[in-house]
Amino acid sequence: MAMGHLIDGKIVDRANDGGIDVLDPSTGDGFARLPRGTKADVDAAVAAARKAFEGEWGAKSALERGRILIRLSALVMDNFDELVSLESRDTGKPLKQARADITAAARYFEYYGTAADKLHGETIPYTPGMTVMALRVPHGVTGHIIPWNYPAQIYGRSIGGALAAGNACVVKPAEDACLTPLRMSELALEAGLPAGALNIVCGLGMEAGAALASHPGINHISFTGSPQTGTSVAQAAAVNHVPVTLELGGKSPQVIFADADLDEALPVVVNAIVQNAGQTCAAGSRVLIEKSIYDDVVARLAERFASLKTGDGAKDLDCGPIISAKQLARVNSLVDAALADGARVVARAQLDEQAPSGGFYYPPMLLDGAAPESRLAQDEVFGPVLAAFPFEDEADAIRLANATPYGLTAAVWTRDGGRQMRCANAIESGQVFINNYGAGGGIELPFGGMKRSGYGREKAFEGMISFTTIKTVVLKHG
Numbered sequence: 001m002a003m004g005h006l007i008d009g010k011i012v013d014r015a016n017d018g019g020i021d022v023l024d025p026s027t028g029d030g031f032a033r034l035p036r037g038t039k040a041d042v043d044a045a046v047a048a049a050r051k052a053f054e055g056e057w058g059a060k061s062a063l064e065r066g067r068i069l070i071r072l073s074a075l076v077m078d079n080f081d082e083l084v085s086l087e088s089r090d091t092g093k094p095l096k097q098a099r100a101d102i103t104a105a106a107r108y109f110e111y112y113g114t115a116a117d118k119l120h121g122e123t124i125p126y127t128p129g130m131t132v133m134a135l136r137v138p139h140g141v142t143g144h145i146i147p148w149n150y151p152a153q154i155y156g157r158s159i160g161g162a163l164a165a166g167n168a169c170v171v172k173p174a175e176d177a178c179l180t181p182l183r184m185s186e187l188a189l190e191a192g193l194p195a196g197a198l199n200i201v202c203g204l205g206m207e208a209g210a211a212l213a214s215h216p217g218i219n220h221i222s223f224t225g226s227p228q229t230g231t232s233v234a235q236a237a238a239v240n241h242v243p244v245t246l247e248l249g250g251k252s253p254q255v256i257f258a259d260a261d262l263d264e265a266l267p268v269v270v271n272a273i274v275q276n277a278g279q280t281c282a283a284g285s286r287v288l289i290e291k292s293i294y295d296d297v298v299a300r301l302a303e304r305f306a307s308l309k310t311g312d313g314a315k316d317l318d319c320g321p322i323i324s325a326k327q328l329a330r331v332n333s334l335v336d337a338a339l340a341d342g343a344r345v346v347a348r349a350q351l352d353e354q355a356p357s358g359g360f361y362y363p364p365m366l367l368d369g370a371a372p373e374s375r376l377a378q379d380e381v382f383g384p385v386l387a388a389f390p391f392e393d394e395a396d397a398i399r400l401a402n403a404t405p406y407g408l409t410a411a412v413w414t415r416d417g418g419r420q421m422r423c424a425n426a427i428e429s430g431q432v433f434i435n436n437y438g439a440g441g442g443i444e445l446p447f448g449g450m451k452r453s454g455y456g457r458e459k460a461f462e463g464m465i466s467f468t469t470i471k472t473v474v475l476k477h478g
């Protein structure tokens, strides 16, 4: 595959012109080079997108747009093995996680491909002799700033919904991992997407990312990443009065009551933090346990943590490496601060003895005794670190569940039907799972945050609606 920007249907390969090294997190070794996009590249991509929106792409029917996305979905599955190994090598994910991610990307294109011609507006009863139509129209040119934790999935959900709704896209993927978005963009051309409908500019956040967020030619921005960068993106977009969708991560609680089915709950609770080495916006990073079963549950979780293996993504163990040395240092510093403050390590997973010494490994860890107001309990660690906290009763559980600035996802484990719904109503969270949990799961489920986790919704039909606006037409016909 070519390592380059995709602008106006052409791969622009400038990787050797002061580019960015692509590292394999499992070994720490470089294996490719990406171009480092500039403001001029972003200008060219936005101009190409505008031309496509006002030209060949904008003239396509919803049915035609949908068919191109369905062909792209099939091409992703035809190239499945190549995309899986690319995703695993680029991010360090165990192969089973990469397989799930590429399958999900294909499913996003299928979902939005089949949804494109079901998106419609409304008519509004108004004055006799008049017909009022609320038309659902695309924004125009949409910007997409993508993180490194799920490059294939987040690319799929973001451009899938935007293209289905008729927008032309400019994507700035993450500098730490973006090879599958680049490869899938080549496949999109093969699927028949006209030149300029989808453009990609690789590069650094402060350069290509900032140029996209502040570009006056963009009509909507979708951003997934850290709250700090989300603020910068929203501020830059505000100068041009451009609407933004922000998905900024979480501090998701797993609330376990004494009447829960623990055999069912505990494997899910462990997976919710170990999945993707904890680098998941919806990672279940806090486990809140009713006091009467606290010691028992912590002991059972400890057994599971101690049995997990961490190593090279290609070895397909329970947990892969962290994405980068910088991110590993951040996880270490948050945990070290919590330990210095009185938290205790209850259990730690093992590091595979063959794990390459240059890889960025952090074997999953179970902690307790952290203060609920500590950074470990309040901030996104974005590593495989689970912190346990006891609670007294239902009111205390809800108080603790809501006691962070975030509100992305939550799980409640209880057999009590009344409590299930009371908790679902009281927990401030974009998604609440009862007796199950899918970290970020569910292409068909509206997804997005409350509080500091952001605003706007992605995934599902709702996600496609986010890439449209309403135009009201008032027709007087007598």
Ligand code: NAD
Pocket (backbone or CB within 6 Å): 145, 146, 147, 148, 149, 172, 173, 174, 175, 203, 204, 205, 206, 208, 209, 210, 211, 213, 224, 225, 226, 227, 229, 230, 232, 233, 247, 248, 249, 250, 280, 281, 327, 330, 380, 381, 382
């Ligand atoms: P980040 O938010 O800085 O990066 C996300 C994306 O934004 C990347 O494509 C990056 O290039 C781009 N970007 C960075 N600065 C920008 C700017 N000024 N203008 C426009 N775009 C810009 O995230 P990070 O530095 O890679 O990770 C830091 C923390 O963010 C992590 O520890 C984690 O807590 C959180 N994070 C959350 C998610 C999520 O899914 N919610 C994903 C990645 C990281």
